[in-house]
Amino acid sequence: MTVGNERAMGTAVLAEVRRRRPLIHCITNYVTAGDVANLLLAAGASPVMAEGLREVEDIAAVSQGLVLNLGTLKEQTVDAMLLAGTRTAALGHPVVLDPVGAGSIAFRRETAWKILGQVPCALIRGNASEIRALAELAGDETASLVHRRGGGVDADGRDAVTEENESRTLALMQALSRRMKAAVLMTGQADLLVDGDRACRIENGTPMLGRITGSGCMMDGFLAACLAGSGVGADRFSVLAWGAAAFGVCGELAEERCRETGGGTGSFRMYLMDAMSCLTDSQAARRARIRELDPIGAGKRG
Amino acid sequence: MTVGNERAMGTAVLAEVRRRRPLIHCITNYVTAGDVANLLLAAGASPVMAEGLREVEDIAAVSQGLVLNLGTLKEQTVDAMLLAGTRTAALGHPVVLDPVGAGSIAFRRETAWKILGQVPCALIRGNASEIRALAELAGDETASLVHRRGGGVDADGRDAVTEENESRTLALMQALSRRMKAAVLMTGQADLLVDGDRACRIENGTPMLGRITGSGCMMDGFLAACLAGSGVGADRFSVLAWGAAAFGVCGELAEERCRETGGGTGSFRMYLMDAMSCLTDSQAARRARIRELDPIGAGKRG
Amino acid sequence: MTVGNERAMGTAVLAEVRRRRPLIHCITNYVTAGDVANLLLAAGASPVMAEGLREVEDIAAVSQGLVLNLGTLKEQTVDAMLLAGTRTAALGHPVVLDPVGAGSIAFRRETAWKILGQVPCALIRGNASEIRALAELAGDETASLVHRRGGGVDADGRDAVTEENESRTLALMQALSRRMKAAVLMTGQADLLVDGDRACRIENGTPMLGRITGSGCMMDGFLAACLAGSGVGADRFSVLAWGAAAFGVCGELAEERCRETGGGTGSFRMYLMDAMSCLTDSQAARRARIRELDPIGAGKRG
Numbered sequence: 001m002t003v004g005n006e007r008a009m010g011t012a013v014l015a016e017v018r019r020r021r022p023l024i025h026c027i028t029n030y031v032t033a034g035d036v037a038n039l040l041l042a043a044g045a046s047p048v049m050a051e052g053l054r055e056v057e058d059i060a061a062v063s064q065g066l067v068l069n070l071g072t073l074k075e076q077t078v079d080a081m082l083l084a085g086t087r088t089a090a091l092g093h094p095v096v097l098d099p100v101g102a103g104s105i106a107f108r109r110e111t112a113w114k115i116l117g118q119v120p121c122a123l124i125r126g127n128a129s130e131i132r133a134l135a136e137l138a139g140d141e142t143a144s145l146v147h148r149r150g151g152g153v154d155a156d157g158r159d160a161v162t163e164e165n166e167s168r169t170l171a172l173m174q175a176l177s178r179r180m181k182a183a184v185l186m187t188g189q190a191d192l193l194v195d196g197d198r199a200c201r202i203e204n205g206t207p208m209l210g211r212i213t214g215s216g217c218m219m220d221g222f223l224a225a226c227l228a229g230s231g232v233g234a235d236r237f238s239v240l241a242w243g244a245a246a247f248g249v250c251g252e253l254a255e256e257r258c259r260e261t262g263g264g265t266g267s268f269r270m271y272l273m274d275a276m277s278c279l280t281d282s283q284a285a286r287r288a289r290i291r292e293l294d295p296i297g298a299g300k301r302g
Numbered sequence: 303m304t305v306g307n308e309r310a311m312g313t314a315v316l317a318e319v320r321r322r323r324p325l326i327h328c329i330t331n332y333v334t335a336g337d338v339a340n341l342l343l344a345a346g347a348s349p350v351m352a353e354g355l356r357e358v359e360d361i362a363a364v365s366q367g368l369v370l371n372l373g374t375l376k377e378q379t380v381d382a383m384l385l386a387g388t389r390t391a392a393l394g395h396p397v398v399l400d401p402v403g404a405g406s407i408a409f410r411r412e413t414a415w416k417i418l419g420q421v422p423c424a425l426i427r428g429n430a431s432e433i434r435a436l437a438e439l440a441g442d443e444t445a446s447l448v449h450r451r452g453g454g455v456d457a458d459g460r461d462a463v464t465e466e467n468e469s470r471t472l473a474l475m476q477a478l479s480r481r482m483k484a485a486v487l488m489t490g491q492a493d494l495l496v497d498g499d500r501a502c503r504i505e506n507g508t509p510m511l512g513r514i515t516g517s518g519c520m521m522d523g524f525l526a527a528c529l530a531g532s533g534v535g536a537d538r539f540s541v542l543a544w545g546a547a548a549f550g551v552c553g554e555l556a557e558e559r560c561r562e563t564g565g566g567t568g569s570f571r572m573y574l575m576d577a578m579s580c581l582t583d584s585q586a587a588r589r590a591r592i593r594e595l596d597p598i599g600a601g602k603r604g
Numbered sequence: 605m606t607v608g609n610e611r612a613m614g615t616a617v618l619a620e621v622r623r624r625r626p627l628i629h630c631i632t633n634y635v636t637a638g639d640v641a642n643l644l645l646a647a648g649a650s651p652v653m654a655e656g657l658r659e660v661e662d663i664a665a666v667s668q669g670l671v672l673n674l675g676t677l678k679e680q681t682v683d684a685m686l687l688a689g690t691r692t693a694a695l696g697h698p699v700v701l702d703p704v705g706a707g708s709i710a711f712r713r714e715t716a717w718k719i720l721g722q723v724p725c726a727l728i729r730g731n732a733s734e735i736r737a738l739a740e741l742a743g744d745e746t747a748s749l750v751h752r753r754g755g756g757v758d759a760d761g762r763d764a765v766t767e768e769n770e771s772r773t774l775a776l777m778q779a780l781s782r783r784m785k786a787a788v789l790m791t792g793q794a795d796l797l798v799d800g801d802r803a804c805r806i807e808n809g810t811p812m813l814g815r816i817t818g819s820g821c822m823m824d825g826f827l828a829a830c831l832a833g834s835g836v837g838a839d840r841f842s843v844l845a846w847g848a849a850a851f852g853v854c855g856e857l858a859e860e861r862c863r864e865t866g867g868g869t870g871s872f873r874m875y876l877m878d879a880m881s882c883l884t885d886s887q888a889a890r891r892a893r894i895r896e897l898d899p900i901g902a903g904k905r906g
Contacts, residue, residue, distance in 0.1 A: 023456075025454075030332040031653045033332055033374075034337065034516070034638065035638065037334075037515035041513050041567065046456050048403070049333045049373070050375075050407075052374075052375050054377060054409040055409040055410065059454065062406055071653070072637075072654060105654075107659040108659065152627045152629075152650060154650050211881065213645060213651065214641075264879065264880070265642065265880075266873070266874035266876065266877025269568070270568035270569060273567055273571070274565050274566030274569055275566065276567075277513065277566035277567040327756075332634040335635045335676075339636075340816055340869065340873070343817060344815070348758050351633070352709075353678070354677050354679060356679060357705075357709050357710075357712065360711070361756065364756060365756065574870065579815065579869040
């Protein structure tokens with residue numbers, strides 16, 4: 001994929017979200033639920049947050065996509081996630097799984113694994129520690145359910161992707177992607193996306209995104225909306241690459257506004273929402289930095 | 303009611319909220335709870351969010367008003383709502399019910415109907431789909447508890463009020479209002495308010511209010527504060543008409559600020575809070591656009 | 605303690621938080637959880653919100669501090685608080701208790717008392733009504749578990765600290781502090797801090813902090829981060845006095861920005877976050893107004 005192709009493809013995605021206004025069902029944490037809802041509205045989609053056992057299937061039936069986010073997970077929410085996920089996938093609609101904290105918290109890792117065993121997901125999105133934890137499980141299921149390493153819900157520094165380990169990281173991600181038939185997006189300083197045989201590095205974004213809560217959760221919602229808006233025939237890998245880049249572009253635009261106004265992280269959070277609500281496909285395409293990679297060799301193809 | 307009368311009446315409402323600082327108990331969704339609390343503080347009221355079964359009656363006992371909002375409803379919260387609602391109403395304090403999602407989700411519609419059967423509400427506020435769903439139940443209780451139509455928590459386009467169906471809509475609302483002895487407010491492009499024999503259309507607001515989450519929830523809280531601040535002898539219909547207009551005026555002021563600064567939906571959300579915290583009764587009265595209607599004939603009276 | 609000493613001490617605190625980036629585990633209310641997470645990130649710490657019974661101990665094991673905040677308390681959360689609190693304290697890490705609503709709600713007061721009986725806390729922070737309620741319990745455990753007085757989660761005006769009752773208030777706080785071996789911080793127009801034999805009045809802040817929700821909750825998180833960042837050998841009293849002053853300084857800076865831009869409470873909330881994310885130790889030290897007091901006599905020492 002070249003930036004040129006991407007630009008042509010990207011022209012459709014955001015416009016389609018705004019035209020179809022997909023209803024995105026989110027079973028997510030209470031810390032950032034409001035931010036996710038506002039981001040979805042800013043993107044032109046429609047959010048519905050619901051986790052009551054008596055209603056999640058009804059809501060799945062009228063939605064066009066689902067986000068399962070494990071932040072602030074409670075025992076009783078797991079059943080709601082499985083019910084909603086199964087129903088959404090059966091309808092052919094995309095399910096996005098965010099295994100928040102799966103890198104360091106056994107209960108989160110077990111729950112993510114349980115969901116992946118029962119719900120066909122379109123995308124697994126997490127930070128380096130979360131994706132590595134699941135990828136290791138995909139390679140050797142018996143070994144890794146024990147406590148892994150610290151870091152709470154942020155990535156552990158030792159898990160960061162470097163020039164040296166990128167190739168091995170992509171191979172791990174590919175194994176997870178193939179086994180789950182899901183795209184896998186590892187976000188960090190740069191984002192890595194693998195979907196079966198295809199892989200790319202997305203170099204948009206800013207470290208400021210890590211200085212507010214909910215960046216990842218908002219991205220989950222946005223990517224679910226991009227998939228739902230693009231419909232059944234779309235090229236999943238390209239839509240996700242474009243979506244990750246577009247979200248990163250919003251971060252860049254917000255950071256620029258912060259610099260102009262002397263704002264801190266509070267201003268950044270507001271400008272991020274502003275950027276998404278004003279973003280156009282062509283603006284995103286102009287700034288998208290997507291580099292296609294060989295998932296095994298990790299070199300540039302073109 | 304003319305704008306002139308409204309202006310005179312309106313002068314008191316916000317000033318009274320700020321003087322009495324009513325404590326508004328909210329049993330509400332976790333998506334927008336923070337926004338509702340901040341909006342209540344901006345208006346000069348005091349919020350308390352609480353749904354623990356062991357405390358809701360205690361809190362109802364010291365509060366001056368209650369909001370029951372069905373967003374992110376869970377089974378166990380229904381009992382808390384019934385306990386708090388019964389206690390609040392018994393004290394003669396206003397209960398505001400927001401049947402979020404009752405248009406498309408059976409569990410929400412059943413719960414709203416259960417609450418209305420046990421708790422005397424002062425106001426039912428919802429979008430076109432939600433109010434229609436309850437109004438149809440009020441007309442024929444056996445027929446409409448089945449799944450109704452899609453749309454999640456947003457109004458379905460087919461439910462929108464038009465010039466053609468406004469008259470029939472008002473008649474439906476009136477039937478609900480009379481049966482429940484509650485005012486009924488249907489918010490949308492314009493807001494319709496019916497309370498027994500009286501009805502009006504409020505033409506304040508902006509479509510931007512639909513592009514952030516929580517506009518409706520914040521309005522619920524504000525209207526509960528207006529009712530609580532106005533006290534027992536007040537004219538409920540006039541207070542609510544003024545409150546709905548004043549909230550819409552805040553939306554208009556926020557939109558104007560957005561246009562000046564080139565802001566998007568993130569900025570709008572902040573300016574909405576700014577507008578409420580700086581609003582005066584006379585500013586609201588100057589911009590209020592309230593047209594009294596005949597609830598049956600739907601024509602202008604004056 | 606003089607301002608000069610404070611300045612020297614303060615130089616370290618924020619820099620240490622940013623260097624060590626402590627992971628702060630929060631079991632808190634859903635109304636302000638996002639604000640607390642964003643404030644912790646703005647300060648340079650890392651937040652993790654989690655209350656699932658199956659994970660709180662795991663999370664406590666990898667965290668450097670814990671906030672227990674009783675807002676929107678539910679029955680099942682109490683056990684999670686006790687588990688996490690016991691584990692955190694056993695590791696020698698600071699536990700901050702915020703007894704939200706303990707002034708007016710029996711269940712909150714009972715829960716706060718239960719936690720204090722089982723979990724060694726480093727800090728109890730609350731408004732005048734909340735701290736008085738617990739201090740009275742510390743003096744006479746049998747008498748005060750009955751309903752005390754109204755006011756929801758805000759301080760009751762009758763509990764305000766005045767020149768006349770400051771001496772008695774400090775004595776009450778000192779009894780609570782000694783019995784619980786915890787520092788006690790009562791926030792209000794001025795903040796009072798007592799830790800065993802030491803006491804001070806902190807005169808930073810602005811009434812605007814009372815016009816947004818979550819000021820207290822954000823302060824809880826910040827103070828936990830200050831304690832965790834300062835490490836085991838630090839002077840707890842000095843760290844907390846500096847932390848309370850620094851938080852108040854952020855409020856002052858935010859209020860100044862509001863005045864410049866004509867903003868209301870929405871802008872204030874954003875500028876508060878901006879101020880924390882840009883604050884330096886020396887900026888805080890320059891503006892800190894900390895007056896050491898005799899906890900019994902309530903006069904100035906120096």
